[in-house]
Amino acid sequence: MGRQGVVLMVRDSAEIMARAPDWRAYMGRSLPTAPYLAPGAPPQGNFQRVALLDGVPRLYGYRKLPQYQLTFVAALPQDEILAGFQRQRQATFATITAMSLLLVAMGWLILRSVRARDRAERALRDANRELSLAGSVFRHTMDAVMVTEMDGTIVSVNPAFTAITGYEAAEVVGHTPRLLRSGRHDADFYRAMFAQLGSTGHWRGEIWNRRKDGQSYLEWISISLVRDERAKPLRYVSVSNDVTELRAGDEHLRHLAFHDPLTGLPNRALLLDRIGQGISVAQRDGRGMGVMFIDLDRFKPINDTLGHDVGDQLLQQVAQRLSHAVRHSDTVARIGGDEFVILLEQVDDGITYVNLAEKVLSSLSRPMVLGPHTLEVGASIGIASYPGDGEEAASLLKHADAAMYVSKASGRGAYHFYHPGMTAPSARREPPATS
Numbered sequence: 001m002g003r004q005g006v007v008l009m010v011r012d013s014a015e016i017m018a019r020a021p022d023w024r025a026y027m028g029r030s031l032p033t034a035p036y037l038a039p040g041a042p043p044q045g046n047f048q049r050v051a052l053l054d055g056v057p058r059l060y061g062y063r064k065l066p067q068y069q070l071t072f073v074a075a076l077p078q079d080e081i082l083a084g085f086q087r088q089r090q091a092t093f094a095t096i097t098a099m100s101l102l103l104v105a106m107g108w109l110i111l112r113s114v115r116a117r118d119r120a121e122r123a124l125r126d127a128n129r130e131l132s133l134a135g136s137v138f139r140h141t142m143d144a145v146m147v148t149e150m151d152g153t154i155v156s157v158n159p160a161f162t163a164i165t166g167y168e169a170a171e172v173v174g175h176t177p178r179l180l181r182s183g184r185h186d187a188d189f190y191r192a193m194f195a196q197l198g199s200t201g202h203w204r205g206e207i208w209n210r211r212k213d214g215q216s217y218l219e220w221i222s223i224s225l226v227r228d229e230r231a232k233p234l235r236y237v238s239v240s241n242d243v244t245e246l247r248a249g250d251e252h253l254r255h256l257a258f259h260d261p262l263t264g265l266p267n268r269a270l271l272l273d274r275i276g277q278g279i280s281v282a283q284r285d286g287r288g289m290g291v292m293f294i295d296l297d298r299f300k301p302i303n304d305t306l307g308h309d310v311g312d313q314l315l316q317q318v319a320q321r322l323s324h325a326v327r328h329s330d331t332v333a334r335i336g337g338d339e340f341v342i343l344l345e346q347v348d349d350g351i352t353y354v355n356l357a358e359k360v361l362s363s364l365s366r367p368m369v370l371g372p373h374t375l376e377v378g379a380s381i382g383i384a385s386y387p388g389d390g391e392e393a394a395s396l397l398k399h400a401d402a403a404m405y406v407s408k409a410s411g412r413g414a415y416h417f418y419h420p421g422m423t424a425p426s427a428r429r430e431p432p433a434t435s
């Protein structure tokens with residue numbers, strides 16, 4: 001019956017005839033409002049109410065015994081009946097709560113792994129995109145790219161490398177860049193290059209290399225040391241391009257700037273520079289040097305009668321004859337229309353000038369055959385030597401010109417050494433006075 005269950009026997013007069021438990025306390029007490037005593041109450045039934053006598057809410061079951069004018073009543077307290085249900089409800093609630101938490105946790109874990117997977121896929125896509133971009137640059141750049149191991153073994157080269165060197169990738173991979181050496185640089189050059197690469201991780205400069213067909217070419221190259229994530233040296237990457245033609249263009253421009261286009265001889269600017277250098281060397285070594293100013297005699301009539309083209313050819317032939325007359329170390333320059341200068345270095349005696357002047361006069365006086373024309377010109381020469389006749393390039397040249405003017409004035413076809421007081425060339429070129 002539980003802790004608060006009750007069994008009653010109630011007379012139809014509402015008086016409690018028996019009760020368990022505590023029958024003594026309830027004996028004779030009346031239950032006039034009991035539902036089973038109400039007129040027309042069914043012979044048996046159930047109901048729920050708060051007990052009149054002890055105030056406990058109970059569920060009641062009864063059965064009338066009309067022949068004895070009695071009703072049997074049994075009641076159980078509501079909380080005892082519902083206790084199992086409550087326990088079950090709590091257990092169910094706890095289970096549902098735990099499952100919900102579990103579901104939330106699983107959902108969170110799934111979400112996290114989906115996000116992590118998305119992130120990884122995105123990173124992979126980005127990495128692939130970068131790789132394909134790098135690959136495309138590697139394949140399509142006009143610069144030759146070469147990747148080597150730290151010991152110099154070539155790992156890969158790009159198509160531009162093949163275009164420049166003539167070597168296919170398969171022919172160079174596994175070899176070292178020594179394959180390309182032209183022999184124009186000594187061991188010190190490469191030692192300095194690797195020393196800088198070792199200390200700074202970079203080297204940039206020009207190298208003469210050799211193509212597969214044996215032809216030398218000049219490349220502008222930038223080499224970088226590549227390290228791994230832990231900064232350990234991994235590879236060398238070089239990017240280079242062929243600058244041979246560019247350099248040739250530079251040299252051609254420089255040649256044009258310092259040479260006479262008609263004869264190919266050094267012009268006035270280069271001559272002055274070389275005289276300056278010659279003076280420095282002579283000063284240092286205590287040696288002599290000098291310049292010989294040569295002006296053709298009666299050149300103008302050739303121009304005037306046979307034309308400028310023939311005059312040009314004659315000037316070219318004069319240039320050749322002068323070049324043949326001098327030593328390899330001397331310089332022959334053309335500094336004006338029919339004006340040539342020979343720079344003689346390391347000359348300590350006057351006889352060398354005399355010999356050369358006579359050789360030049362004799363060479364230029366020989367007939368020149370230019371197509372159908374056989375022409376004869378001569379020359380007038382002036383000589384000035386360092387240090388006696390001038391200590392600077394311009395003054396030496398000016399004094400040689402003055403001495404040459406004396407040769408002209410003396411009847412042409414002669415040479416003179418400079419002496420102080422000889423007429424300056426500027427005076428010589430003044431228009432003759434008219435009377």
Ligand SMILES: Nc1nc2c(ncn2[C@@H]2O[C@H](COP(=O)(O)OP(=O)(O)OP(=O)(O)O)[C@@H](O)[C@H]2O)c(=O)[nH]1
Binds near residue numbers: 262295301408
């Ligand atoms: N063909 C040709 N003639 C030139 C060139 N530059 C200057 N000349 C000419 O060279 C001549 C030089 O003049 P001069 O030295 O006075 O003539 P020259 O007849 O030799 O006179 P002398 O020296 O007194 O004997 C001028 O007629 C210029 O026009 C050139 O590049 N080509």
